[in-house]
Amino acid sequence: MVRRVGSAGKVLEVLRGADGFVSSQKICSLLGISRSAVWKQVEALRRLGWSIEGVSSQGYRISGVADSLRVLEMDPGFDPLRIGRRIVVHEETGSTNDDAWQLGLEGAGEGTVVLAEMQRAGRGRRGRQWLGPARKNLYASILLRPPVPPGDAPFLTLVAAVALCEALAETGPLAPQIKWPNDVLLNGKKTAGILAEMHADQESVHFLVLGIGVNLNMSADMLPTEVRYPATSVLCALGAPVDRVAFSRTLLRHLDRQYDVFLREGPGPVREKWLTYCAHRDGWLEVETPQGTLQGRFRDIDDEGALVLEVARGRTERVRAGDVTRLDARPEEGSESFLKGKPPCSS
Known part of the structure; x- marks a missing residue:
């Protein structure tokens, strides 16, 4: 191409x-x-x-060298298969996800990317705020039209997480990890988050917007403190600022390739890579779900991106959505705290 x-x-x-x-x-x-x-x-x-x-x-x-993302409108810096064929950059916006959603409704092509130098009203899962100071971070939303049933689309969050880890590992001596379902960590602290929003009916996906926010050049005093999970930035992890244009190109290139692998070969290869970056391997977890709280040992993720948790009484639970906390020790089997609330889905 x-x-x-x-x-x-x-x-x-x-x-x-x-x-x-x-x-x-x-x-x-x-x-x-x-x-x-x-x-x-x-x-x-x-x-x-x-x-x-x-x-x-x-x-x-x-x-x-310019520090303006508008450079990417002229040239994405790689040969895109799908993602990056069109790049739209805003100096300031409310939410790149909202902008990409509107483009999806207007019929914009798959792989359209929306970037912003500043984001006033970014959001994460469950409506949580994602702070967006100007020219410090990466605020990106990618419009996808995957030819998959709606039940398979959530796996694209894992595709994005793998691409983020690959891009961070290429940027410097970093050891990124994935916190299920949608966070990327550096040194155990949240550096990036992913929000997927889907427009679909029961049978097909009309389009999906994959929102990605990465703390790149925020200093320690700029990081949010009143958050559920400790935050950091690539600047804090590396001790040096990051070229935002170069990182954006690297991320979009990896995302384009991982998405292509997913479409050609299914979830298997991406899932295997995801597991290599997983922060929970064999760990004991507590998961807050809409139905209740589960405690158990991480065992796997399935081909739909659901968490497979081994709980008490010799069974596993499949969790599609929830907030994960790693436990320091194995919970007591048979105690009320080991399995609390209604199980989301038994397997």
Whole structure:
């Protein structure tokens, strides 16, 4: 697949590939455009935040990297199979999930990505707020139209979690872990969250919006303290800021590939990768569900993304939704605290 890059993106590729100045004449020759067009595209790049030095006798060169996600509108930085064919960037918005949902209703194509530099009203599971300071984090929503029954669509949350872990591991010496069902941890603290919202009927998925929020460059004093689970950022974990544009490209590339694997081969390969990043392997857990509270040992996730928990009295419980807390010790078998409330689903 040939990556479609606009004129400004092509000029940017030429400048980024050079060791020093590149003359206007050379850019004209390489791209088949006029000197006036070169100047216009350089100005467009400057408006996006790129620092480009221009010297009349030598041409242009990049002297500073942009921190604007709008660069991705010109060029996603990889050859997208589905995700990243179209990227929309807002300077500020209420919720990227709401924006992507509206695009879905309007018939936008699969793989459309909505990004925002600032998000005023982001949300997580159960309506929890996701704080969104400007130009610090990644706020992304991806519009998907998966050809799967509605019961299989929740597995896409696990697809996104694997892609997040792969992107974080590629970014630096990090050891990301997944906290079922939708959080990614660094050093045991929440760094990223995923929210999937589906438009479907009983038989088919019309579209699904996969929302992803990642704490990238928030300092420790900026992190929320009044949250259910301790938070951190990639900056805190690495001790250095992250290039948000580069990380966004890395994440979208991994998500595009993992989604393709899911569509071609089913949940099996993604599930195996998910288990390698799982923070709960063989651990004792407490899970708060809408029906009650369960305690038991993590055993697996199934092909629909449900948690398989081994509980007392020699049986397992399949949990489709809930909040997980890791226990320091094995609960007492047969006690009232071992299995509290109505079981969500026995197997």
